[in-house]
């Protein structure tokens with residue numbers, strides 16, 4: 001067994017989109033940087049999560065939209081070409097290849113070590129390489145963990161017999177199951193139910209709660225439920241799985257209420273757990289398996305001397321690629337500033353703090369209808385005790401929506417912070433709303449005064465005219 005030791009300014013463990021970004025930013029700040037990856041550069045996101053799922057969903061959503069356009073509907077009345085969609089998915093998810101990403105890291109002089117990284121006391125990381133070797137790394141300034149998450153599946157009797165799908169199989173399967181049971185009512189469950197039903201499966205959703213997308217405004221879940229049911233999905237609420245078994249190739253699902261369901265595959269979309277079990281956290285006084293809690297500059301709390309950072313999904317702030325890469329930009333800059341002895345700007349919305357994580361996290365659910373939200377929901381506002389005014393508007397009454405599709409259904413909600421006279425949160429649910437989200441994000445993150453928003457004129461006839469309608473409703 002060969003063993004070598006190398007010293008860098010910054011060591012990054014995990015080369016998903018977030019790790020890649022933080023490594024590039026640290027390098028751009030003039031720090032020698034190495035990144036450690038045990039699977040593929042690009043992480044879960046690029047191969048088995050965002051890119052693959054969005055490639056499956058794009059044809060589904062486009063067809064559903066087209067079916068509401070007179071003159072076009074007839075042309076898209078038939079089924080999707082599932083084989084072509086899966087092939088498109090493979091192409092978009094650059095299936096199981098990451099050479100381009102390795103070249104990119106090389107081009108910006110970030111060193112790459114392939115293997116499993118583990119902490120080995122403060123500022124040290126040991127990497128087990130695929131050839132059985134060990135490389136010991138030592139960091140002058142920072143170790144950054146960006147190891148992401150894996151699917152959390154409940155330990156149910158019989159689980160080990162059924163070869164259950166998680167998000168990985170749901171985004172990479174190359175055959176369409178005849179019957180697919182989906183457990184969960186969050187974003188993964190909704191998006192994958194949308195995709196596989198359209199690809200030809202009969203999907204049944206088994207949802208613990210009494211609605212979908214419980215972290216969003218409740219109208220979003222209701223509209224998405226209607227959309228799924230119209231597409232043929234059997235959506236069942238307040239239902240849970242008690243036992244599982246695979247018999248004669250079929251998955252037999254015993255429900256807690258005594259009912260039964262038979263499916264060809266079962267997908268657990270029941271949340272995520274951090275990739276921290278086998279990370280050597282115990283060597284620095286932390287608990288393996290825990291989420292890594294951080295301050296607003298991404299230093300992990302409870303670790304002395306401020307050398308240990310966590311960015312992306314693993315810190316549980318917002319399990320979204322764009323928010324993780326935002327964190328990475330900030331973490332790279334703050335590590336650079338600290339290493340260079342510069343002043344750290346950690347005031348609200350300062351260069352070195354991720355204020356948007358608290359106030360303006362944008363998220364899109366790619367279903368039919370789509371949901372796009374940023375900032376607070378009504379539920380958050382009540383919880384935080386803010387003085388908020390809720391302004392609702394029926395998107396179907398907006399001229400642009402009327403043009404977009406026949407029998408358009410959708411809703412928008414704007415929350416106004418009455419103390420500051422700014423927008424605290426926005427949710428849109430309806431076909432074609434995703435591209436409105438950046439305008440809402442600018443309004444929330446920019447804390448644009450309502451009086452000034454009044455001068456931001458939406459083009460006619462676009463769905464963006466919803467802004468004017470919301471403001472008019474607010475002003476009475």
Ligand SMILES: Cc1cc2nc3c(=O)[nH]c(=O)nc-3n(C[C@H](O)[C@H](O)[C@H](O)COP(=O)(O)OP(=O)(O)OC[C@H]3O[C@@H](n4cnc5c(N)ncnc54)[C@H](O)[C@@H]3O)c2cc1C
Pocket residue numbers: 013014015016017018019036037038039040041042043044045046048049050051053054115116117118146147148149167171188275278279311312313314318319320321322323324
């Ligand atoms: C089905 C699905 C769809 C999604 N769709 C969207 C979407 O549309 N939009 C969106 O914004 N977000 C989406 N997400 C969330 C998004 O995928 C994550 O937010 C994103 O992947 C987080 O990036 P990350 O770099 O933190 O972690 P990851 O992408 O999980 O990358 C972590 C990397 O670390 C590596 N690693 C772990 N442990 C070690 C170790 N000890 N040593 C070396 N390497 C290690 C892993 O191999 C992996 O490559 C989706 C998630 C799922 C599951």
Ligand SMILES: NC(=O)c1ccc[n+]([C@@H]2O[C@H](COP(=O)([O-])OP(=O)(O)OC[C@H]3O[C@@H](n4cnc5c(N)ncnc54)[C@H](O)[C@@H]3O)[C@@H](O)[C@H]2O)c1
Pocket residue numbers: 154183184185186187188189191207208209240241269270271272318319320363364365366
């Ligand atoms: N379009 C996007 O931006 C997108 C798409 C997919 C995933 N994501 C990210 O991935 C993260 C994970 O998504 P997710 O849908 O897996 O998690 P989630 O936390 O959003 O939803 C989990 C669902 O599983 C249910 N559940 C949990 N334990 C259960 C159990 N034992 N039995 C039955 N049901 C159970 C919950 O009640 C909930 O309905 C999200 O936080 C999201 O940020 C984003």
